Amino acid sequence: MSQPDADLAVTSAAPLFAALGDPTRLSLVMRLGDGQPRSIAELSDGIDLTRQGVSKHLRVLEEAGILSSERVGRESRFLICPDAIEETRSYLDRVSGQWDRTLSRLKTFVEK
Template sequence: MTDERGSEAVDSVLAALADPTRRRLLDQLAAQREATATTLAERLPVSRQAVVKHLAVLDAAGLVSGSRVGREMRYTVRPAALDATSRWMAALATDWDRRLATIKRVAETAEQEERNTDR
């Protein structure tokens, strides 16, 4: 499904998204397109310093990027990491669908054979 590096990237994204505050930050950034830690903190029940720490985790996972504009650091969403994780999840779902279809087919065949031997 994914190579070692791709697997690490997916792990990093899933770990970052495991925290509800980080998911809310990502949602806010997606809605606003760009924001500072201060603006993001105004809408959350956490301090600006906590927002900065959460943004650092999101940045390390490749989900956001920050750029300096004057004295401010402005953050934006980087969708590539989410896209890669989404592709991994879709491939995983496809694999499980295939496995479940095989199990169903085997069970149905066994049931049909059992009916035929009972006659």
Template sequence: MKDTVIKHDVFQAVADPTRRKMLIMLADKEMPIASIAEQFPISRTAVNKHLHVLADAGLVQSKKVGRETRYKLQPEPLKELQKWLSFFEKYWADRLSALKEFVENDEE
């Protein structure tokens, strides 16, 4: 029986706050898993599982350097999120304008 490889989509990968924090940490530098794990109150195994979800979604890339595995951000898949969220910007702008008008009229 073959193992089924589950690929995670970008939306699923960034749904978890721990993974979002990891992406922010990896935005500016490549980091070994040990350094990443130090930043979270979870086991190294749990950190590794989160990194695998991010890697399956194409958001991080890993490489072996000696005995350690280093991770770095791959931002290209985030364009999918940006494209989807940009559709809703018009609604946010409308809501913010309505809030501004409400607040300004309430002060009078």
């Protein structure tokens, strides 16, 4: 990967990782991992936060492109955006590949 491509990958991945870096937000993403849309009330159930607090976390995830929302009557339903999750996975795969190559070179060097 060329340096401009690497810079672009980092720039596009950074907001995703920043949004996922909070345990509450990561928990919300896990709850939505089955692909079923859920309301704030459903997502607030079992979390030690107010609905307003959960709503703030959901907005961060939505702004990062990890979730989308749709109004259904008086409530919003949230759903994971698979493209954002795929982009995150792809970035981690690239970083993992770089580490694998680096460790392979180190192993070769040490074995000589």
